[in-house]
Amino acid sequence: MTCCNCHGDIAEGSNYCCSCGANQSAAARPRTSKRLMRSSTDTRIAGVCGGVAEYLDTDSTIVRLIWVLAVLFPGTLLPAFVGYFLAWIIVPRAPVPASASAPQAAPSASSAQPA
Numbered sequence: 451m452t453c454c455n456c457h458g459d460i461a462e463g464s465n466y467c468c469s470c471g472a473n474q475s476a477a478a479r480p481r482t483s484k485r486l487m488r489s490s491t492d493t494r495i496a497g498v499c500g501g502v503a504e505y506l507d508t509d510s511t512i513v514r515l516i517w518v519l520a521v522l523f524p525g526t527l528l529p530a531f532v533g534y535f536l537a538w539i540i541v542p543r544a545p546v547p548a549s550a551s552a553p554q555a556a557p558s559a560s561s562a563q564p565a
Contacts, residue, residue, distance in 0.1 A: 487544040496538040
């Protein structure tokens, strides 16, 4: 962990910096906020359930099962479809990770020579 005042190394979970004495409370630490985004890798239809699962740090299968159950209960069919469609339109798509977007080079026939 790094001190937010002197940027020195401190023990993980410390309340005060041993070098400068600065308070390391949660209010003093910079917050990293999560954004709700549609998944670009875990998609079935539009990536809405995959994005919600990533945001909640859970398995996307659980989110999909909850959505299916919401569709199957009487009176929730229309709100479930409208909610999914609105999320598809409103929630931005997450950027594709570099490892998933890079095309994998297939070995060419000219490089494979018989022995």
